Amino acid sequence: MNDLDSLVESAARLFAQSNTPAELENAKAQFLGKSGRLTELMKGLAQLSVEEKKTRGAAINAAKQAIEAALQARRQALAEAQLQAQLQAEALDVSLPGRQRGAGGLHPVSRTLERIQAIFGSMGFDVADGPEIETDWFNFTALNTPQDHPARSMHDTFYVEGGTENAPHLLRTHTSPMQIRYAVQHVKKHRAAQGLGEDGGEPFAGPMPEIRVIAPGRTYRVDSDATHSPMFHQCEGLWIGENVSFKDLKVVFTDFCRAFFENDDLVLRFRPSFFPFTEPSAEIDIQFPTGPLAGRWLEVAGSGQVHPTVVRNMGLDPEKFIGFAFGMGPDRLTMLRYGVNDLRLFFDGDIRFLSQFQ
Structure with missing residues (x-):
């Protein structure tokens, strides 16, 4: 397993361990943030020759896509889990009066x-x-x-x-x-x-x-x-x-x-x-x-x-x-x-x- 495969596996494992959207965003920053591990690898491309940049760059992009896919999958899973929990916890009381529309204002x-x-x-x-x-x-x-x-x-x-x-x-x-x-x-x-x-x-x-x-x-x-x-x-x-x-x-x-x-x-x-x-x-x-x-x-x-x-x-x-x-x-x-x-x-x-x- 090369360094990029290991990086993708680490990201997927950390995403899977994130139990809230906030934890997931913090985990994302470790890999895709401005100082993330993948970002640092991309910065390192400047030190390579033209041919090495093409090969290494393509591999890094593939790893990035895999990490983003794992991130999106975990986001979707957390959203679905939150929705299910909300549906189970809430009940609809049709006897309640309707909500009035409040006055708006400037952001x-x-x-x-x-x-x-x-x-x-x-x-x-x-x-x-x-x-x-x-x-x-x-x-x-x-x-x-x-x-x-x-x-x-x-x-x-x-x-x-x-x-x-x-x-x-x-x-x-x-x-x-x-x-x-x-x-x-x-x-x-x-x-x-x-x-x-x-x-x-x-x-x-x-x-x-x-x-x-x-x-x-x-x-x-x-x-x-x-x-x-x-x-x-x-x-x-x-x-x-x-x-x-x-x-x-x-x-x-x-x-x-x-x-x-x-x-x-x-x-x-x-x-x-x-x-x-x-x-x-x-x-x-x-x-x-x-x-x-x-x-x-x-x-x-x-x-x-x-x-x-x-x-x-x-x-x-x-x-x-x-x-x-x-x-x-x-x-x-x-x-x-x-x-x-x-x-x-x-x-x-x-x-x-x-x-x-x-």
Whole structure:
């Protein structure tokens, strides 16, 4: 028995020992999660020759399919067992009065998105919306993301039909593509207004109003646990002008966080980090002065000064225009605002949970 056969057998055995859906999902993560055993084997393909990759890759894919089949079979078995137990435990009393339909309300994440838009709207930011199925150019290349960036990995990204081998289509992994789309349209508009035509060979360096925009929306990555979901929300922000500094970023985001959490004593920390599309870059942490999270630093966003290459891909002259960008997760902000410790509760559709926010 080779290592892959043994891996499939171990997975099937562990799945069979899982007696609840939660145990089964934890078992799945050991094999198919981002740090799972099968995922680590797939990462190791990079060290092999082309011919070895073909043979080993095919074998790993076969093992993955077998593990997924065993996982699905166990899920079905647990669901059927749960249904049978429920049918045996419950009885139907036809004399009971019918249930009235309750009043609906906004989902807590929708409330957060509306709150974000209102706060940034008061600061003069527009709201941009765009396609969730993106091109490689807008999702990666225009944002200075090289071919070997982890976000391009099949383990993190959902690719879809359409496009070409060199320019595939995918479900966007962030809403940053809307920064490029919005800026390009903004530049075309002002080029045309100055009689320069919509598209020029040189980056635009003429007079132009500042670009202030946020782009909230759904994004997608292959990830699922208590704090991550395959579909989640992001909100990117962009401010481009002739004299926009990192100081402006700190002021804007500090004001936003204090307004969002309604706490003027909230403390923010900007930690040096790395993102391909900003330089310098910083992670943004917050610290609550009181409450159950008091004293802890909690990461809420990534940010930085827009990279000159990204500015140039917007059609602007990076020697004249400068600015900052940030990206945050409305789902995480919702969890912090309402004291929710499991992201999956937002997407399970359990009325008992959601009705608490009405």
